[in-house]
Amino acid sequence: MFLSLLYHILASGGSIFYFMVLSQADKMSADVKSDTDIKEKWQGREMISKKIVLIGDFSTGKTSLIRRFVDNQFSDTYLSTIGVKISRKEIALPSATIQGLIWDVEGGTETKPVNKVYLAGADGCIVVADVTRSETIKHIETYTDIIRQASPKVAVMVVLNKVDCLKHDEKEQMKIKISEQYKDASLTSAKSGEGVELMFTALAERIMERQG
Numbered sequence: 001m002f003l004s005l006l007y008h009i010l011a012s013g014g015s016i017f018y019f020m021v022l023s024q025a026d027k028m029s030a031d032v033k034s035d036t037d038i039k040e041k042w043q044g045r046e047m048i049s050k051k052i053v054l055i056g057d058f059s060t061g062k063t064s065l066i067r068r069f070v071d072n073q074f075s076d077t078y079l080s081t082i083g084v085k086i087s088r089k090e091i092a093l094p095s096a097t098i099q100g101l102i103w104d105v106e107g108g109t110e111t112k113p114v115n116k117v118y119l120a121g122a123d124g125c126i127v128v129a130d131v132t133r134s135e136t137i138k139h140i141e142t143y144t145d146i147i148r149q150a151s152p153k154v155a156v157m158v159v160l161n162k163v164d165c166l167k168h169d170e171k172e173q174m175k176i177k178i179s180e181q182y183k184d185a186s187l188t189s190a191k192s193g194e195g196v197e198l199m200f201t202a203l204a205e206r207i208m209e210r211q212g
């Protein structure tokens with residue numbers, strides 16, 4: 001086999017060898033997927049998973065926001081989260097559909113804002129404050145600092161929840177104040193559903209912009 005190949009290479013002045021190299025190169029380039037190929041797959045069946053973590057003071061509405069987003073449900077009963085609970089939800093964007101792995105982390109306190117272990121490998125973080133408790137808004141900075149230290153590349157969204165408890169003009173003032181302070185901020189109500197879907201989608205878009 002080898003001798004016959006060598007004979008053909010010599011006889012054809014190396015053109016067969018050249019052809020073999022070329023066809024191998026063609027095969028290799030077909031195996032390498034372009035960005036467009038990968039994006040087309042996202043739009044089809046294959047999805048990429050992104051870890052999204054909700055943190056913030058206790059009782060700000062983290063669990064309720066996830067429940068509204070994932071199951072479109074709400075309850076007035078308060079059941080404090082212990083440890084962490086993970087939910088899944090597909091988030092469709094114009095460029096791709098992502099599988100959100102949404103981590104509902106137990107609420108922070110003055111002495112222990114958040115267990116940093118939960119932030120490991122996060123693609124996006126949502127810091128939730130409660131518009132009816134000003135101290136939870138003051139603590140936003142503490143959480144964003146912790147996130148930046150744990151994972152500098154993570155996309156962060158600041159959320160002021162329970163806006164159904166505000167009057168119209170109070171809400172407008174709050175909107176202005178928070179958007180002056182933070183680039184990515186949302187006002188939401190897990191109770192009425194206001195702003196919830198939009199907030200999760202905006203965060204997913206930020207994640208994709210950062211990571212491609």
Ligand SMILES: Nc1nc2c(ncn2[C@@H]2O[C@H](COP(=O)(O)OP(=O)(O)OP(=O)(O)O)[C@@H](O)[C@H]2O)c(=O)[nH]1
Nearest residue numbers: 058059060061062063064076078081107162190191
């Ligand atoms: N009015 C109103 N109440 C809300 C809203 N979101 C949550 N709540 C109420 O606030 C309380 C706390 O909600 P949770 O979702 O359990 O809060 P959490 O941040 O998960 O609490 P922890 O797990 O203890 O940190 C519950 O009684 C909810 O019904 C909202 O948008 N509007």
Ligand SMILES: [Mg+2]
Nearest residue numbers: 062063080081
């Ligand atoms: Mg909770």
